[in-house]
Amino acid sequence: xxxxxxxxxxxxxxxxxxxxxxxxxxxxxxxxxxxxxxxxxxxxxxxxxxxxxxxxxxxxxxxxxxxxxxxxxxxxxxxxxxxxxxxxxxxxxxxxxxxxxxxxxxxxxxxxxxxxxxxxxxxxxxxxxxxxxxxxxxxxxxxxxxxxxxxxxxxxxxxxxxxxxxxxxxxxxxxxxxxxxxxxxxxxxxxxxxxxxxxxxxxxxxxxxxxxxxxxxxxxxxxxxxxxxxxxxxxxxxxxxxxxxxxxxxxxxxxxxxxxxxxxxxxxxxxxxxxxxxxxxxxxxxxxxxxxxxxxxxxxxxxxxxxxxxxxxxxxxxxxxxxxxxxxxxxxxxxxxxxxx
Numbered sequence: 273x274x275x276x277x278x279x280x281x282x283x284x285x286x287x288x289x290x291x292x293x294x295x296x297x298x299x300x301x302x303x304x305x306x307x308x309x310x311x312x313x314x315x316x317x318x319x320x321x322x323x324x325x326x327x328x329x330x331x332x333x334x335x336x337x338x339x340x341x342x343x344x345x346x347x348x349x350x351x352x353x354x355x356x357x358x359x360x361x362x363x364x365x366x367x368x369x370x371x372x373x374x375x376x377x378x379x380x381x382x383x384x385x386x387x388x389x390x391x392x393x394x395x396x397x398x399x400x401x402x403x404x405x406x407x408x409x410x411x412x413x414x415x416x417x418x419x420x421x422x423x424x425x426x427x428x429x430x431x432x433x434x435x436x437x438x439x440x441x442x443x444x445x446x447x448x449x450x451x452x453x454x455x456x457x458x459x460x461x462x463x464x465x466x467x468x469x470x471x472x473x474x475x476x477x478x479x480x481x482x483x484x485x486x487x488x489x490x491x492x493x494x495x496x497x498x499x500x501x502x503x504x505x506x507x508x509x510x511x512x513x514x515x516x517x518x519x520x521x522x523x524x525x526x527x528x529x530x531x532x533x534x535x536x537x538x539x540x541x542x543x544x545x546x547x548x549x550x551x552x553x554x555x556x557x558x559x560x561x562x563x564x565x566x567x568x569x570x571x572x573x574x575x576x577x578x579x580x581x582x583x584x585x586x587x588x589x590x591x592x593x594x595x596x597x598x599x600x601x602x603x604x605x606x607x608x609x610x611x612x613x
Contacts, residue, residue: 288312290361292346292394293368294339295321297470298410300331302365302513307338309517314359316352316368319343331470346390349397356397363520365408366394366443370436380435387439388446395450395458406457406520409447412440413464413505413531413572423575426462426529448527457525461516464531464574467594468509469601476538477506477598480545485602487556488549489610494556498563500539505573507532508589518583531574532587544592548599 289306293299294315306313313335321328322343329336342358344351346368356364368390370383391409398405414437415430432438443460450456471478476497483495507530515530539553546553579585 286310286312287362288359289314289363289365290356290359291315291365291367292390293366293410294341295329295331296367297331297468297472297509298367298466298513298516299365300470301468301510302367302516303332303339304335305513305517307335311363313339314355314361315339315341316344316346316355317341318345346386346393349393352390352393353397353401356394356401360402361398361405363406363408364394364398365410365516365520366391367410369410369439383435384439387436388442391443391446395446395456399450399454399456403454403456406525407447407450407459408516408520409443409458409460410516411444411460411462411527412437413462413574415440415444415462416572419571422571423531423533423573424529425575426527426578444527451525457520459519459525460527461519462527462529462574463512463515464505464507464529464572466507466509466512466530467598469598470509471598477541478602480538480542481595481598481602482606483556484545484549484551484599485606487551488603489606491606494558495542496558496560496563497538497542498560500542500557500559501537503535503537503571503573505531505533505535506541506591506594507587508594511585511587511589515579515583515585518579518585522582526582528579528583529574529576530579530585531576532591533573533575534591535571535573536591541591541595544595545599548596549603 289311291299291302294303295317303313342355344355369387398407414434415432416424416428417433417437418431420429430441432441447458447460451458467477473482486492512530519528542553542557
């Protein structure tokens with residue numbers, strides 16, 4: 273039989289978790305968290321990642337020998353079905369997606385296809401193989417888009433402004449439908465922007481901190497950015513994955529918004545980042561309309577009161593602390609590459 277006895281699955285045996293997107297920022301922090309809690313952790317990765325582990329699995333190096341990776345594709349139901357049948361997870365965290373908003377304006381079709389079908393395929397596979405598995409869907413503040421109220425809560429109406437946001441709304445609805453129609457323990461986390469030294473270089477926060485590092489180490493003289501007035505609610509990814517885990521430990525499934533409740537501009541982020549290197553951002557940052565979004569979202573700032581009340585979760589890392597960690601890590605990394613060269 274595929275499934276182990278229920279009384280053992282939630283008793284003496286270690287819980288088994290399956291993570292999609294495990295090679296990304298959130299996936300790597302989540303893997304470390306679950307391993308620290310005694311989980312048996314499995315992840316789905318592209319086959320090419322297994323062929324080039326030095327680069328594509330870099331974020332997982334701290335725990336690589338304590339987790340199991342499986343090749344799979346979000347665009348193939350058969351592929352996901354096979355992995356789920358092999359792992360038979362107690363908890364499944366669906367983090368994988370085409371997540372860089374600017375890319376989705378260039379290729380709406382692949383964004384919608386991968387993000388929507390991947391969620392649907394995974395939910396369907398879990399329902400057929402291990403229906404008692406608890407499922408987490410990674411929602412996004414981008415689902416809100418044009419907002420009716422500030423701050424946003426779990427009850428705020430969705431009005432996405434990109435195919436990425438649209439795909440996340442669809443994933444949210446699919447998750448809720450499986451919960452209501454099929455009795456699945458399926459939850460969505462509407463996570464606002466969360467950053468770390470593991471953030472991809474295409475995202476503005478990492479572009480800024482790595483830009484500071486390049487300037488400090490003499491590799492660049494300026495940093496070109498888009499709309500400096502754009503404002504976001506930024507937290508630390510390490511804290512946000514803890515919220516994901518807490519959602520799946522509750523007696524019943526529900527949806528939660530995770531945010532700091534504070535909003536800051538890209539300009540403020542630049543000022544803090546350059547100040548960490550004793551530099552004035554105004555001497556190096558160039559605002560370039562080429563990097564503006566075709567459709568900007570409104571003021572996104574979240575009210576995480578429900579998460580505080582029900583999950584006992586709250587953010588502790590300040591924006592200044594987050595920026596300092598990112599800048600220091602990036603400067604150190606660039607200095608090390610120079611030393612090696």
